[in-house]
Amino acid sequence: MSNDPLVPSNPDDFEKLIALLCQQSGYTVTMPPANTKGYDIELKNGVQCIAVQVKNHKAKCSIAQVQKFQEYLDLPIAARFSSGWFICANGFSQSALTHVETERPNNLCLGTYHNGTVVWNYPKSHEAEAAIAAATMSAAIDVQRPLKYIGVFTCKGGVGKTTVAAHLAGAFALMGHDVILVDLDPDKNLRKLFLQDPTDEDGDASLYVPPKMKGQEGATITVLNHDQWNEDHYKDTKIVICDCSPVLTENPRNLVEKFNYCIIPTTLNPLGIAKHADVITRTFKHIRQLSVDAEMFAIINSYDVSKDAEKRNGVLLDHLQRHIDLYAATDSKCQLIHPDAAKIRYSVALLYWGYHIIEGSKPQLAFRETAGRSYPRTDFLQLAEYLENHTDIDKLRDIEHVIFQPRE
Ligand SMILES: Nc1ncnc2c1ncn2[C@@H]1O[C@H](COP(=O)(O)OP(=O)(O)OP(=O)(O)O)[C@@H](O)[C@H]1O
Ligand SMILES: [Mg+2]
Known part of the structure; x- marks a missing residue:
């Protein structure tokens, strides 16, 4: 979980918060059916179709998680997506950032939610970066799963x-x-x-x-x-x-x-x-x-x-x-x-x-x-x-x- 007090600790709520921010930035938001693998939110804006993956882990997101998302974007089932956004609550590990900075994938953006905004870690000058008012979410949903x-x-x-x-x-x-x-x-x-x-x-x-x-x-x-x-x-x-x-x-x-x-x-x-x-x-x-x-x-x-x-x-x-x-x-x-x-x-x-x-x-x-x-x-x-x-x-x-x- 982020140190940011505005980040909901429930993953579903965090997902909804990011969805709302994207909507407020002019994207049409579609939430996929429960248990959809590979991404959490689908965004559309003109010809752009973006798969968004959202994580609110306490630890920084790892290179393995970034690689997994990258591989998902290359799969035939992800062909409709023009790019992928990986947005998390607590940043990315140095290895993950080094990985993208060396490979320089052109269909991937990494961003960190902070204080009502998504700050883009990769690429640095992402056009979607915008200050958006923080939305607060209520109604915690208990996720039952076979852990x-x-x-x-x-x-x-x-x-x-x-x-x-x-x-x-x-x-x-x-x-x-x-x-x-x-x-x-x-x-x-x-x-x-x-x-x-x-x-x-x-x-x-x-x-x-x-x-x-x-x-x-x-x-x-x-x-x-x-x-x-x-x-x-x-x-x-x-x-x-x-x-x-x-x-x-x-x-x-x-x-x-x-x-x-x-x-x-x-x-x-x-x-x-x-x-x-x-x-x-x-x-x-x-x-x-x-x-x-x-x-x-x-x-x-x-x-x-x-x-x-x-x-x-x-x-x-x-x-x-x-x-x-x-x-x-x-x-x-x-x-x-x-x-x-x-x-x-x-x-x-x-x-x-x-x-x-x-x-x-x-x-x-x-x-x-x-x-x-x-x-x-x-x-x-x-x-x-x-x-x-x-x-x-x-x-x-x-x-x-x-x-x-x-x-x-
Ligand atoms: N099947 C195996 N074949 C060959 N070497 C093995 C095998 N399993 C473990 N080893 C070797 O045995 C050593 C001890 O293994 P490991 O460190 O996994 O044990 P451990 O129970 O975790 O030890 P510790 O109590 O110190 O945490 C290591 O050098 C490892 O490479
Ligand atoms: Mg051991």
Whole structure:
């Protein structure tokens, strides 16, 4: 939400306010049907037809969000729009502005609502800039939507919480969902991994994930700190994934209470397994104390799929399964996902994920293909699919999507 007291905090009201300003500037305003994707307001003025996207987030709008809107404008379904305006309440990240200033798209304008006016950030001398009296909106409308919280938590450090949180977000983004990643770990690794400008620690941490099939919309991953996350300001978001601190008490209680699902990554290594199974049941207990309804899923990370490991893995898995089954007898919402259904394989791509920070290149996921395949991508899509099939998360599915890519 903007610091401007005249900005309504309800997204619908903010949208109406911008619509009114545009109307007062001489545009004919059409509000699209509810749940229209890609834009919020349609403007007409002579031959001009403009798609307007409106955001009243507390954080600055990210490069990923701008890229997503740009890609929407290039889709055949957006062909009638001569240009697109992205208007927000709290400005754009430096990366987003650098992005448009370097690419110089001629069909895109970025503006910030301030004190009754839209101030254009790009291009600077936009003709539509005009001082318009502020309109105040009343009647807050409560937006009901199926927002789902997924916590990635375990009491044990270094078993892949951050890796799983980021790439599960990547899998949902590939499926067309905008995802918010809330970084609860005091180390702020997730933030660092998605930072657009490594020299600006508080800057834009986001990623635009292009669509996998032509003609579809891409999606965004946005990393926020706990205090930047506000349900009411991200009305397009249906999935929030929290990368937790391994110290339960360091995670804000009010957020853990909201977890619909909790993913508990674990490795299947012989040395730690007896102790480790105990870590998982302790984790179940911790989460249950705070969230009565959360469904909890332990998933094997760094799984060794080689033939050599098959027998050992079987023995270790039986041991772990017995331990978890014993616990699940008292809490049926806790389970171990069998690796045949979903697992995260050990991969060099995941081991070296984060190299871009050292190299100084842009954020990326470990979904790059090697010889036409990406095991991390397949594994995380499979985990997302497992969640869709075993929870009510599939209610999110309101767009056509293909989970598995055809092999080339
Ligand atoms: N499937 C995998 N294959 C190979 N390496 C992996 C895999 N998953 C995680 N790693 C590596 O393991 C290390 C620890 O992972 P990560 O940082 O995600 O764990 P964490 O649980 O978030 O740790 P912390 O408790 O410190 O927050 C990282 O170096 C990561 O690259
Ligand atoms: Mg971590």
